[in-house]
Amino acid sequence: LLKKKYLRLIYGDAMHEWKIFLCSVTTKDKYIQALLEESEHITTGRRIIKQIQLSIMDEIIRLYDQQLKNMSTNYARKKEGYLRDRCHFVKALDTRTDIKLDKMRQVQHSMAKTVENELINIQERAKHHYGRLIEETEKVKQDLEIFTNSEVIRLWEEYGNIISNYTNRTFDLRSDLIVLSDKEAANRQFLNTLSKKLLKLEVQIKTYSESCMNCKLQKIVAHYQPERDIYCNVTNVMRQKFRQFNDLDESQISYLSLVSNNAIKVLKEISDKIQTLLRYMSLSQRFETEEEKTLAVENDCEAYFPNIQTSHHHRLLNYQRIRKMNKLLR
Numbered sequence: 064l065l066k067k068k069y070l071r072l073i074y075g076d077a078m079h080e081w082k083i084f085l086c087s088v089t090t091k092d093k094y095i096q097a098l099l100e101e102s103e104h105i106t107t108g109r110r111i112i113k114q115i116q117l118s119i120m121d122e123i124i125r126l127y128d129q130q131l132k133n134m135s136t137n138y139a140r141k142k143e144g145y146l147r148d149r150c151h152f153v154k155a156l157d158t159r160t161d162i163k164l165d166k167m168r169q170v171q172h173s174m175a176k177t178v179e180n181e182l183i184n185i186q187e188r189a190k191h192h193y194g195r196l197i198e199e200t201e202k203v204k205q206d207l208e209i210f211t212n213s214e215v216i217r218l219w220e221e222y223g224n225i226i227s228n229y230t231n232r233t234f235d236l237r238s239d240l241i242v243l244s245d246k247e248a249a250n251r252q253f254l255n256t257l258s259k260k261l262l263k264l265e266v267q268i269k270t271y272s273e274s275c276m277n278c279k280l281q282k283i284v285a286h287y288q289p290e291r292d293i294y295c296n297v298t299n300v301m302r303q304k305f306r307q308f309n310d311l312d313e314s315q316i317s318y319l320s321l322v323s324n325n326a327i328k329v330l331k332e333i334s335d336k337i338q339t340l341l342r343y344m345s346l347s348q349r350f351e352t353e354e355e356k357t358l359a360v361e362n363d364c365e366a367y368f369p370n371i372q373t374s375h376h377h378r379l380l381n382y383q384r385i386r387k388m389n390k391l392l393r
Contacts, residue, residue, distance in 0.1 A: 095225060102218055109211055116203065123196055127189060134185055141178055145171070264334055267341075 148171070 098218055098221065098225075102215070105211065105214055109207065112207060116200065120196075120200060127193060131189065134182070138178070138182055145175065145178075267334065267337055
């Protein structure tokens, strides 16, 4: 339960950070895609504007060409009319008087001057309008180039800022993920070692309790019973603390680490004492079995060989030595 809850806490924080990272990445990718689409729209708009400008210029040139053609046709028609009238005037020279001829010449001269002046004015106005049209088209081209260049520069700057922020954010998140993974590995290793030690101690305590049921070391067990109770209380407290581990703060976690270290020290001392007890038990059992074997051999020898008489003094010495060893062990 401790492992699962602790790993759930660590993985919850890591997954929350990873979700934030993915959301930021998706939003930035969407923003970059929108910028690219906007740049494509701008380029297409520039192409369309250029096409429209060229079509407008072609239309204006066509109109001016048509006006010039119309003017030239009108001029030719009027010129033909004037020449025809002049021919009529020349034919009428023989029949009309000199006064009428002078008047007709004056009218013809004045009409020719007016026609020439009108043609000159029309040509000057056409040149003026054509120059203004060229100037306006150049201004529009310059404004469009300046606007498009400024927009492209602004978009490239935004794109560079977005990419730099994206790289910085991803670097920070990667470093945080590496730190979290290292912490997770260290905590996992610590929990594995602690659980293994607890399992070993529980197995040793079970074997110790089962072996001490029918042995002669109840006094030693009674002597070490308070320490075992302390160990049980400490383990119960540790389990309760581990159950409340998800709701603790960092200060409480540090306090729990101190308590767990103290408990581990106590458990180590108790395990050392239990190992010494087990060693003493094995020694006592071995001496008891040796004593029983010697007594059984003596009884068998007396039963099967009644004529053989062992040294009573040697037997007493062996018995006293065994009693002393048993007393020392007890």
